[in-house]
Amino acid sequence: MLELKGVTVTFDGTRAVDAVDLSVKDGDVLAVLGPSGCGKSTLLRAVAGLEPLVDGSIAWEGQDLAGTPTHRRGFALMFQDGQLFDHLTVARNVGYAQRLRGLSRAAVRAEVDDLLTLVGLEGYADRLPRTLSGGERQRVALARSLAARPRLLLLDEPLSALDAGLRGRLATDLRRILTESGTTALMVTHDQAEAFAVADRLAVMRAGKIVQEGATTQVWGAPVDGDTALFLGYSRVLEGAAAAALLDLAGAPVPPGAAVAVRSSAVQVGPGDGRGGVVRDFQLTPDGSRVVVAVDGVGDLAGVGAPGWAPVPGDVAAVRVDRRGLAVIPDAQAHR
Amino acid sequence: MTPTAGTGRKLAFALLAAVPVAVFAVFFVLPVGAMLERGLWPEGGFDPGAVGEVLQRPRTGRVLWFTVWTSTVATTIAVLLGVPAAYVLHRLRFRGRGLVRAALLVPFVLPTVVVGLAVRELISTSGPLGFLGLDGSPVAILIGLVFFNVAVVIRTVGVAWEGLDRRPGEAAAALGASPWQVFRTVTFPALRPAIVSAASVVFLFCATAFGVVLVLGGVRYSSVETEIYLLTADLLDLPAAAALSLVQMVAVVVLLVVVGRLRAVPDPTVRRSVAAPARPQWRDAPAIGVTVLTLLAVALPVLTLVVASFRSDGAWTLDFYRALEGSGDGLLQVSVTDALVASLRIAVDATWMSLSLGLAVAFVVTRRTRTRTGRRMRTVLDGFFMLPLGVSAVTLGFGFLIALDEPPLDLRSSPLLVPIAQALVALPLVVRTLVPVLAGIDDRQRQAAASLGAGPLRALRTVDLAVIWRPLLASAGFAFAVSLGEFGATSFIVRPAEPTLPVAIYRLLSHPGALNYGTAMAASVVLAAVTAAVILVVERLRVPGTGAW
Incomplete structure (x- = not known):
């Protein structure tokens, strides 16, 4: 279980993330939904250990992560544009985390094949990232993140870079994959449809603060104020x-x-x-x-x-x- | 677009390409060719036997081996010091960063004679490092070469590192990669082209280093370059000199081709995003340590030189600086200050020459072509103008003497000869600074300008000029500094009555006497100060993420 208490991140004195309290239970998918510039990506990077906190704490299973560097947190971060390693093939991208752990070549290969099947990319193992379409790249990025067997998967607008039709299909896939693998995930997005399709719980963020949190359908049906309602698609x-x-x-x-x-x-x-x-x-x-x-x-x-x-x-x-x-x-x- | 406009533009480009090619043919190919002719056609008939004979001499073997191993070792050390320093100076944020950067850049443009003298002063028996007993050993030459070239590694790798997207590394860290694993699997592969190209340029500079080896090697150690000088100037053994030049040239061309292959990565497009430098952390301590060490290694010889120029017989004195007004007991025919003025005048001429040539070349080789032959022509031209990097400056200087001595090209007494030679030496640097900038301009910008009604010249002004004026000023500074310090070619063609400052320094050095030596040191300090000042101005102009060799 991930617990955020009073998490605050500032940039040159501006509070990008302002005293945020949040928690994600094991196996849950929480979406932080907010307009661009509301600080949600910064919040995600702070959880990953990529932004220093000026105040508050981030804990996993009750253990404070303040002194834990990114690579020891066991939180895989999937970027908006995938950030695949362009000099490595799809298979080597996906197998990256396992090679770091020193797994045998055969074991890595077998798991990579399983993951590529899971994300629907059988036979793509030897392609280079630049030869893939946007949707394929995001699938590879997802497989690569899952291969790290993360305790928590962090998703930064995972589908925003894709066109509308693909986004719909991939959102369903993402939901299925996360449920099947029982992955705990924290996602940030500005797209309410994406959040609705993927997440169990929803937190609405505005100007660095969480303004509403709850089960997806509950937040959906009962926005806490007018701005939230408009943001959630009310006309x-x-x-x-x-x-x-x-x-x-x-x-x-x-x-x-x-x-x-x-x-x-x-x-x-x-x-x-x-x-x-x-x-x-x-x-x-x-x-x-x-x-x-x-x-x-x-x-x-x-x-x-x-x-x-x-x-x-x-x-x-x-x-x-x-x-x-x-x-x-x-x-x-x-x-x- | 009417066909006439298209033809006109093609003509303009052909003219733009023709001018540098013609200049290059007359002032580079012709002299170097004449030099080779003396070696390969000694009595009018083709006789490569002489070359073979030279190559079989045991001394030639020793010289070649010495050149190869010193260059390899010096390159390795320069890369090992330069890469961590590049990280510290281009990815971390701390007070005085700009100053340290500029300080580390200065050695590269210091005149080679000054570098040689500074290192010699440092390790001489009376110098701060005299207790190491390195005087007269090859280590002295290695120190000189590394001192001179570490700046190239820092600059080339640093610029690449600065423009490296931070996020792939963060993605790797989030997948569980430790900082070292991130470097090994993500950062290093992205930096490899820059490191390879820095290492190859450094190797070229080391293998063709002249002033440093001449001052530090004495008579015992000789590299290919100083050997060519010795053979032509002292022994008048032209076939042997030509043979060595030929070997050098072939080696350089092979190296350039190999490096071109190594640099070709499967996917050359680079995502540039200048990352905000981060605050130093504990894990950066080793890199910071190396940087401090490098800074000390660079500062120490210079400081030693400056101090020594003020000391005589154990007391502080300005005698050596007063002696600058004199002509070293008639050794120079003119005063040292006159030599400085001559150097500055020549540097101005050399600068405008190499800038106009370099600009023309850069425009031609970055022009978008759709045809295969067009692209091949561009590659050939690009490589062609890099040749002065690898061709011995001594060969060039001597070639000037023997090729441009009869009508219609009797230029021996022309005041433009020295600037032309220096401009050619500086040309690769200018081209290397301008080409990446011009190539980095998205052609759609020009198309956008054209679609809004801008003619070709107007589009050039709106799009290209806006981007290139800073790198242009920066390369002007480099060309000026290179010209101020140029010694190899200049030592041949300069008229004895009008020596440049580096030539004057070398003449003072090669004659015994404490006053001569001291005056040489004072003159070196003045020359170093002038060049450093130019480079400090250039450093202020530098555009982040662009302009590397």
């Missing part, structure tokens, strides 16, 4: 009368003074004249359509258009709001 945060009107539209009870975050997937817009609004904008998207609709008492809402429906701005529309796509933020000081 709008409404307050006051607008919030009440929206909750009313969804048929949910209205707690006093609450703010409401709404996902565009929860707003279903179709033809008709029921409780509705006026179409402002309409766009086809690869998997459907996106409609912006002006709803009385609420304002503009982004939503999903009914299949096959192609309105023009000004059309009257029926709007249905699914309460499962809403999050009530009890904090009255929620921001937009």
